[in-house]
Amino acid sequence: MVWVSSPWKIALMVFPAFILFTAFFIYPVVYAGGYSLTDAAGFSGAEFVGLDNYLALAEDSFFRRSVTNTLLILVLSVTFLVPASFGLALLMQQRVRAAGALRALLFGPAIVAPILVGLVWVFILDPRVGLLNHLLEPLGVPPVQWIGSDSLAPYSIAVVFIWASVGFAMTIFYAGLRLLPAEVMEASSLDGASGWQQLRYVTIPMMRETIGIVSLLLITNVFKIFELVYMLTGGGPVHSSETLVSYMYFVTFTDQRYGSGMTIAMVVFVIGALTSLAYLALSRRGRLA
Amino acid sequence: MPTPPGRRAPRRRGRRPAIIISAAAYLITFLVVLPILWITLLSFQQSDTILSDPFALDSLTLDNYRNALETLPLVRMYANTIIIAVASVTVGTAVSFMVSFALTRMVFRRRRTQSFLRFYLLSGLAVPVYVLLFPVYRLDLALGIYGTYLAVVIPYIAVSIPFNTLLLTGFLRDFPSELEEAAIMDGAGLFRICWSVVLPAMRPILATIVIFNVVYVFNEFPFVSILINDPDLATVSLAVSRFQGQYTVDYGGMMAAATLVLLPQLAIYAVFQRHVIAGLTAGAVKG
């Protein structure tokens, strides 16, 4: 094929993607990194301030809160979601009438725009008009501030994230389960392994890769939570329910502190890069297919 | 959506657990679907009933839909979304295919360049797009495309390149080269090899990529919220955020508008669900 590969033909094939990607992806990252070293804000020009923004971030209690909230959501979702969606995938493997329809319904939330997910859940969690408090009222439970109080809001965001992700994670697990060699499963069944033993000693070990991939995907997605916060709490009360990205959005676009905002963006970038690299490493090590 | 026969792991246990298992599966599915049912119910309630007695079934009305349709230019918004999706997905897929073909099929003078280039493009997978918002905003302003479709189309293309390249190079590597070689023998040029030999064989993976990207464009909010400021260019995901200002007190209208945005999406999903699921999970399972 050497003759197909004249330099100009290679260039022709490579350049469109290369230029678009460089101009609108790599350059912006570099630009953000540069901005994070300045005090750009509002109308005034930018001046180089070195690492001041990074140091100031360490002192920013709202930022620290957004980190702990993100971590809280991360821990809650991953510890709950991975076993729950795995269990659900196992459940969907059983002889259930119309299992295909159920799987399609469970996957449904994954195609709903996150901004809509947030809106829908406002009408479930809102202390005054939400479904949840309406259901609890006859049981004599006083209105609970699911969103709007600093204590419960991050948990509520985690619940909504779980809702939006469970079908997606289940589907990946389900796909993984179906790829397990039928002979091995059959053999272990015939060996008299109980359902639990089979799960514990055969299924889970064979699914290790998939579990790792699902976990990393979910972690990456937690660091992208933005619309849910934006719709559910607006980050309030007083920034106590912000996540990393929603706080970055506030600082950059509402406060117009571009330098500080880009500093948070760089933090998000580093975290995102690390989790994604771990994901890539893992998925390259053992391809599922 | 029938389950393919013979793939279920064989079960030996009795009938009783089967009932419990079915019940659990149905219950969980119901709980997951419940929020969507709930807003659909609310969308037929009068606004004040939503506050006082949301379960009432005797005062259902279509007024909310009338209001929402009058206030939101839904047709316009769908048209915009489709224009943006078609433009960005077509170009994004095309340029990704071209570069992936070059990376896997063409012979570079230095192999190093080739693998570096692949790594360079894939590195985009590690960047959360939120980092790009503000810089891209400034870039759009500087290029004078702010306030046009291009303001979002170009970033969408750029954002789609890493994932597309990942899938396409993965596929092309495993793809047998005999067909191409035969075509070369026949004297086919580069264009004909790509267009009539390789592309047709890649239909399934291209479908996956197209679906993944279209769903992304339909649901994307942060970019459009910042880069589109002309109501005539607003997309459906922007419509959703617009309810807040416009309907802050009119809960019914808000719910109706949300349902109007949701339903077409769910309907399309129902028709193509196997492909959609395959598309959205492709990255994870195929690696």
Place this chain on the structure above:
Amino acid sequence: MPGQNPSWSRRLRRPVGVGLAVTAILSLAACSSDADEGGKTTITLSMQNADVKTADPATWAIVEAFEDANPDVDVEVSGQPVAEHLQSLSIAAQSDTLPDVFWVYKANAEEMLEGDRLMDLSPVLDELGILDRLPDSTVANYTADGKVFGAPYQGLLTGLWVNSKVLADNGLSMPKTFDDLLAVARALDAKGVVTISNGASQSAFSVWQFLVWLDRFGFEDKADGLLDGSEKWDNPDFIRMYEHIAELRDAGAFSSNVSTQTYQQAVDQFLQGKAAFLDSGVWAASAIQESKVAPDVDFWRGPEFSDGVGEQNIVMNVASAPLVVAEKVAEDDAKLDAVKDFLEFYYSDEGQQILVDNGQPPVTDYEPKLDPVKQSVLASAIDEAQADDVTSPESQPDLLFPVDVSNAIYDSIYGVIQDQLSPSEAAALVQKALDNQ
């Protein structure tokens, strides 16, 4: 509702509506090549609302009336939400493509004046006789380096709307001092009635009454010091003010869902007769007028403090933000004449009456004609603002600072209302934002 609320949308710094709007870049490009078609002069007017027609009906009506009266002038109105509007202006200022007349925050206007981007309006306003008709405090507020850089856009008359029926039904009389208000809050809380209706969700800026309180704790005298760093926000006076907010909160004055309800829901709460007071301003007059509580509603400047600092008998009745004119207008005689005509019309009695008809108080000394029945609510606010001996600060405190400091001020107040911040933490939060400047 945005129709009646240009003022709150103007304060809407959260980019809730990020996205709506005529693109300023395009319109700016369009206006820089302003073609005079058929002898018509075109001037551009760029505002802080995406949809000026519905969000700012007063401005829209003035433009319409002006165009009718001046068929040779065409006013091209464009607008974007505040954040985008300011962004576009900053780009336009750098490339010298500013619109002819535009709305901008005072702090930004001063920066532009320094960069010689704005016209000194004093000769024009003087020639047109407008200067004499504006309150001295407004002129002083919009003067820098001896130049008048802006004319008041609309009035910002804020206070507490009072539902006197709620008070009477609970055997309470109208409070005058803070201690009275505290007693009212305790009594109403015991009966499960909200005293002051506020909503923090998506509307962190809806704390107008407490901005007045800052002025009752000596803000006016401290303002220069706060701006140049010689005075601290966490001074004992301001902390005392925050403590009073905390006392009100502990007395149960605020709605239990103050954090999840929006400003609109707070208004709704008041219109339903479920709250005794509403923290808002004149822009709510039309909505109140149309509701069933209208006959019982009065306007109150807010409580006086025995431990306050300086004059207590004040009402927040200031210019919200200036309308400014780009320097390059002076280079084009036809344009300059058109802009002059526009300003003359805006501040004429006819123009001011259009403001009033759209629920805005006049910004000149014009005595408006109000229908005592159909405009009873607005009339009560204007009466309160013009009551004997009452004075107004020069500016609303938040309007003197850059946007991040303003946001910190709002957060500090809602932080105390929602029990997220102690009074000293609240004050420190604003000080931190000031330190960043």
